[in-house]
Amino acid sequence: MFRYIVRRLLIMPVLLIGVSVLIFWMLSLLTPYERVALYVRDIPRRQGAIDELIAKYGLDEPIPVQYWHWMVGRKDPDTGEVRGGILRGDLGWSQVGRGSVAEAIGRRLPATVELALWSAIPLIGIAIWMGIQAAVNHNKFIDQLLRVFAITGWSIPTFVFGLLVLMIFYAKLGWFPPGRLSDWAMRAVQSPEFQRYTQMNTIDSLLNLRFDIFLDSLRHLVLPVLTLSVINWAFLLRVTRSSMLDTLRQDYMTTARAKGLAEKVVIRKHAVPNALIPVITVGGLTLVGLLNGVVITETVFNWPGMGSFLAQAALTLDAVTVLGVTLFSSFILVFGNLVVDVLYGVVDPRIRLE
């Protein structure tokens, strides 16, 4: 167990350095002029002034040297102030975000986390429930139905699904509007008497005892949560189903039945807990699905989070911002995968012995 975790921890820095090298490689494809935003907030218009900045921050030096400065930061020769350096949490300056990239991410992250957290419940819960139903009714009608459902869900692009539900539930019926809050609620949230503890509207409104705002933010969450869940269901459903099928064939299932246990107990107490072990590994992939899904979902629903920010920055070719957001997301993913792997080792004794 200990060795397993140590091995996972040792590979982490390799992955993180590798990710940073790839990101910097993309930066190095750009001209020094386009890289100035790594160190400078307001890029001057005058050519001569930009050239001075390039010399000042060494943006024409050899790439490995530049990589080093990008990692640890670079001292301003005039003022002695250190600028840049992703290890210092400085990802450069964003033209789209009108401020530092790190700040812009920080400002938009709560909206994305709120969306992801609300999606996690229906996404994981319902997918696992459906997977178990499919396996228990193997090759029967429900199984086939869920299979067709999963394949169809897998084939619908996120943005088409999002636009279709907006068409029905917003444009036609007017039930669930896009955006994060209605105008009146937005004003209330921004007023001084409203305490913003987490920047997540659903939690903050409860803490402020403003149930009307809570309901309003829920109303805005329904469609994006639905979209994120449906597009990610298919995969999780498949894994749960096949893992459950494997478990149902084990000898201890026969033993449990031979003991005379009711079929319900056999499934619930003996099969499901064991079948869910492999499902944990998919947690990492679900995180990927969420990170990917959030870009499109937030764009479609006008949700002011990190995903729509990335899409916006990519469209205006604001490379420093785009690369900063992707670097940040990849780091989240690497850490998420580590947690999943360690968790897997803790839950499943077979892994530890290998």
Add this chain to the structure above:
Amino acid sequence: MKTVRRLLKNPTSLAGIILLAIFVVIAIGAPRFAPPPPRSRDAYMIPRDGFATEPRPPNEKHPMGTTEGQYDIYYGVIWGTRTAFRVGVAITIFTTIIGLLIGSISAFYGGWLDEILMRITEIFMAFPFLLAAITLTSVLQTIYGRGEAGPLMALAKVLALITFGQSPAKEMDPVQLQILTGMLAIIFFGWMTYARVIRGNILAVKQFEYAIAARTIGASNMRILFRHLMPNAVFPVLVIASMNIGSYVLTFAALSFLGLGAQRGYADWGQMISFARNWIPSLANYWYIVVYPGMAIILFVLAWNLVGDALRDILDPRLTGSRA
């Protein structure tokens, strides 16, 4: 052959095959189903009927209506089928070649080379795929926007040759170049699965007698790898790859939807749907600007997934025979 027969017997995969056949017919017959206007320079640019902003509902002249800017939706859906096949197939070819090369070299030589190549593969897998693709597309568009010649331009020319049949001697068309940036980004972050699968397969067949026999009679490394090992290990990879055409089209459509793939007015399903973003409050009236191109993507991807799902079951030995 047995596999094909089983695919045709299974109702879901049969539905998929029929759908695919229909799409192939539409793609081949595009000039017949939707003839380009007599003086059009590029048949892939959707003809416009005026320049009014507001979409118009289906009528006699435009059976699926016109979207924002009066682009004919029917024409775009038909010619978009060709774009989907071209983009999907070209991406599949390139990702498979890269994956096969890296995976087979890794497995064949083993040792530290294997270690390094597999760690690199893991690093590529550490990125969230769509985010990485968006990022690289955006960077590549900045670079290609400068129009300089160089290794990246040469790469784009090779891809243009495979995708559009564009001769490398000709000047790059900026409309095509923008599509190629999205494709290159997907290829760059899309080869890892194939590398891993072929590596596993080569490691398995490397142990067989015929591989040892080939080595004993003094065959060269290249000959052993490409004549003896590859043919016996490559089939599952090719199957997986061909079934991924649908998901590549899906990803490319997402890039187009965000405005990073095909240009405005190009016959591409994702690009056509991106117009709908400007009309969300009144989508109930303008349903046709989402539904028609949206159905085209869904059915296209669904067709590949239906066949792929059945193939996976057939090729998975655990599910065949008495145990299933």
